[in-house]
Amino acid sequence: MLIALQNFSAAQTSFDVNIGGGVWTAACEPFVVEDHLVWNPGAGATHHLGFGMKSVLNGHLTLGLGVRGHYMGQNRGYRTSLKCKYPDCDACDENDGRGVFINWSGQDSVGRSIGRDEATTDYAMISVPFKIGYQIGKFNPNIGVEYNYRMGIEKNVGELQSIGITTGLRFDLNDQFAFSTDFYGGVTKDMTHQGTVYSGQRGADDVEELETYDFKWRSYRIEFTVHYKFGGGSAK
Ligand SMILES: [Zn+2]
Numbered sequence: 001m002l003i004a005l006q007n008f009s010a011a012q013t014s015f016d017v018n019i020g021g022g023v024w025t026a027a028c029e030p031f032v033v034e035d036h037l038v039w040n041p042g043a044g045a046t047h048h049l050g051f052g053m054k055s056v057l058n059g060h061l062t063l064g065l066g067v068r069g070h071y072m073g074q075n076r077g078y079r080t081s082l083k084c085k086y087p088d089c090d091a092c093d094e095n096d097g098r099g100v101f102i103n104w105s106g107q108d109s110v111g112r113s114i115g116r117d118e119a120t121t122d123y124a125m126i127s128v129p130f131k132i133g134y135q136i137g138k139f140n141p142n143i144g145v146e147y148n149y150r151m152g153i154e155k156n157v158g159e160l161q162s163i164g165i166t167t168g169l170r171f172d173l174n175d176q177f178a179f180s181t182d183f184y185g186g187v188t189k190d191m192t193h194q195g196t197v198y199s200g201q202r203g204a205d206d207v208e209e210l211e212t213y214d215f216k217w218r219s220y221r222i223e224f225t226v227h228y229k230f231g232g233g234s235a236k
């Protein structure tokens with residue numbers, strides 16, 4: 001047992017510092033209501049610096065654990081209104097102010113956007129990924145769960161916490177360097193807002209209430225990382 005533990009810690013585990021970058025977005029669900037696009041497609045850059053460990057348990061099965069600090073650029077995907085993007089839309093007419101609008105709960109005027117602060121701040125984030133993988137030569141496809149804790153830098157948007165699925169592919173070049181690419185998809189929400197969709201002329205009496213939705217925003221990232229391994233020994 002002791003020998004097994006020594007083997008586990010000495011020979012099969014590697015530690016690394018890592019650095020990387022990628023892109024992220026926040027997407028709204030539902031992203032289409034009443035045939036109109038709600039999601040404001042946008043992407044931001046993200047950079048990270050972290051610490052990780054990877055253990056090869058029985059020659060093939062791997063466990064990975066890490067902690068990373070991210071600097072994430074602003075992302076207009078959070079700013080949401082219902083603007084008609086369809087040239088031949090029957091419901092909307094720019095000239096007489098007719099259209100399809102959202103009234104967000106807590107706001108008194110129809111047609112305003114929401115998520116302005118969330119969309120105009122950079123973020124600092126800590127992520128903690130935990131992954132299970134399978135080693136095939138130098139390649140390590142893996143999947144796991146990740147916890148994110150994020151705060152706005154220029155704007156106070158509270159604490160955005162989420163848990164998501166992370167999946168990736170790592171390539172261990174040699175005893176010193178490894179490269180990996182990872183995808184994170186939020187399972188829990190960054191934020192929610194209730195909005196009621198109206199159709200008609202803005203400010204007029206004949207607006208028709210269509211439906212109320214609970215809109216949810218989740219975040220997604222794709223990242224590329226370079227790992228510099230130290231200590232631990234020669235785990236792949
Ligand atoms: Zn329209």
